[in-house]
Amino acid sequence: MSTVAEPRSPYARTASSGTNWEKWGWMYMRASGVVLVVLIFGHLFVNLMVGEGVKAIDFAFVAGKWATPFWQYWDLAMLWLALIHGANGMRTIVNDYSSSVVLGKVLRGAIYASAAILIILGTLVIFTFDPCPSVSPEQLGLLPSFCPPQ
Template sequence: MSTVDAPRSPYARTQRSGTNWEKWGWMYMRASGVVLVVLIFGHLFVNMVSGEGVRAIDFAFVAGKWASPFWQVWDLLMLWLALIHGANGMRTIINDYSSSPVLGKVLRGAVFASAAVLIILGTLVIFTFDPCPSVSPDQLGMLPSFCPPQ
């Protein structure tokens, strides 16, 4: 039977050198959560409350928003923070509940790979989005007002 030492008894602490990634992951979750609340509520306010609400969200609305570098950076921050926040949360769940080290490593690799792919694709979409595509307006609906007529 094992016993627990008295709370104030001296103990030999094993010092590990290097970075405490669990501590930094915990701090990231708190900081990114606060920033994400601001970003998401700002996003919802602009898209749902101001203007005509949900009815106004179409290709022209998104093209108009992403024509501004401010909204590109806003959406990019929201994308990156949310995906990294979610992947870190999944990593924590995998660490807590995976039954074997090999399974945990495979699952963490899958979470990392999927988050990396989604971050890369989302970033490409935000920065390579062409608000004035070379297709007829009939195929997309209404084009933004700043696009030249075709």
Template sequence: MTSTTIDSPRTPAGSAKRRGVNWEKWGWIYMRVSGVVLLVLIFGHLFVNLMVGEGVKAIDFAFVGGKWSDPFWKVWDTLMLWLAMIHGGNGMRTIVNDYARSPRLRKVLVGAIAASVVVLILLGTLVVFTFDPCPVVPADQAHLLPSFCPAP
């Protein structure tokens, strides 16, 4: 009669320990930390936009222009954009890893998710930091500017 020993559930798979960075662990930690930070950022964003001042009826082009004239709100909104996009992309990557059976399909889908996240982060950051509510326009188009912009 032979006896079989079952390893503890917390024993690493395989006989040799893996070396290097455990990306799954850091992804898991990132999801928890970014989720908590996002709660603060999103509820702060909603409070300022919907409850302070005149509420939702005050949100228009001028409101955004005024808000983004302050570097604090540019950083706030950019941080919210980056954390949300990376958080969502990491969540989608986890879903793909769980359900895509083919390694090739998994690689294609994760690559598409990564590309989408990078493009959206770049475009969103570009919008936040290049937004100008009073662009330079020819004199014949001055009527297109918001009322708070000085006439050319």
């Protein structure tokens, strides 16, 4: 009584119900990897090659960059793709190496939760970033020098 089919027996494809999530996860990894390479090299080129190089990257540089919606969406796409790409890779590792069903579910839940929290927080930082917030008179010295007096 063998549970493995004979080597020369014809392959019997079983009817699957629903979506093949492993196939779509595999395809996402390839597509997001290509897009991430473009986004990351564009990010590095603008931050390190254009202008004064790495010595110019400071609070004012980020504030000026995020004042333009183009760079907000560029960084948002990089954030979302990188976090989902990494979470999908970690999910694959958990699926391959988890020793029990319960442990796999707990680890995948932790991966999904941490990715969701980081995506939400990163998105909030990108779109709510204000380099010149309104502050009390005692805190005026804490504002960057390029902020107008209030």
